[in-house]
Amino acid sequence: MELPNDVGVFTLDPLDPMLNEQVSLLAAMHYRYLFEELARTGRRAGGCPLAPWLTTLLLRHDGGVVGFVALDVRTRAIELLYVEQPYRRHGLATAALDALSGAMPELLALKAPLTPAGRALAERLGLPVVEPETGQQEAARADLTAWEQNLRVQCRHRRGGRPDRPCKRCYRNALEGYVEDLVVEHAAAIRAGVSV
Template sequence: MISPNPSGGAVLRPLDVLRTDDVNSVITLFGHYLSEEFERTKEWPDGTPVGATLFTTVMEVEGDVIGFASVDVALNAVELVYVAPAYRRRGIASAVLGEWRRQCPRALCAKAPVSPTGRRLMDSLGIPEAPRSAEDLTEIERAHTEAYAYVAAQCGHKRGHPGRPCKRCCQKHLERASVSAVMMYVNAVRAGKLALT
């Protein structure tokens, strides 16, 4: 169990997929993450907040979920950490990762690629970046190609690069992707098809 109030005034606890507020908050925050990363990199973002091998923690301030973090327990690797902009630079993400490092029986690493901000955080905590396998990279590239192709087929604006949809259509798709990614996992857990990590 994670300490209830390690830093920054946040309460840290496991994501509860039976709590509608938790699920909706993670969907919203994941959508913000996807949007921010797409804006920053102009590429399809990697990572997901939930999954069969992921342990996900939510961060609360005064009852509001203001962030989440997920670790792949099979690889002992940080999958994703996101804190809402208004709550950044308070030590909340550092506290979560520090607690995970204390509790994990093996050394914690971060799944590549890591954003520049994430890299600074991981470096400050001594968490190395684990390179992706060739199979992972191939799967990521396939997923990105399919996403762009799907959105491009839906995009009626046809601005810029002919093989890429416009920014507005990409952002709309990322909003839908945040709902889809979280709800597929939540529905599988609620239906008993997937055990909680």
């Protein structure tokens, strides 16, 4: 579907988990999102860009992928919405959410937790913010806690006086591995038709 906005025409196309190139692009964008959130909050953000229960759409401009939207089709809530840095603040996220809202019979919502920009977008568009299902919250919290504990054990470098925090190099390496495992694992599950 075409999305006109102030920087030209974008399209919103379904991700094909059978295409390794698309899966790799998604993994790279998810890594950038998580690293940006680390810089902003000091912690790894939650959210999954690809799963059997999600419909993942790629945002394209001039033939290139510039972002993605992951929609939880069970709850009609946006799991993640990411736009690459050069394309932000041009109306792309708004255009994508407007297009999705218009295509859905039920009200579209954004899934918490939201970034400050995501919260502002929800308020501006009048979209409700929903909490993840209890099982999802507990699983995400357990996953994050285990991941952070494992990273603290593995990182043996100086931590700038903060022994509870891993160094940036170890964090980047661990985050890259986490994203690759997460996205590739979910792509394989979708290809096989199983739930993870």
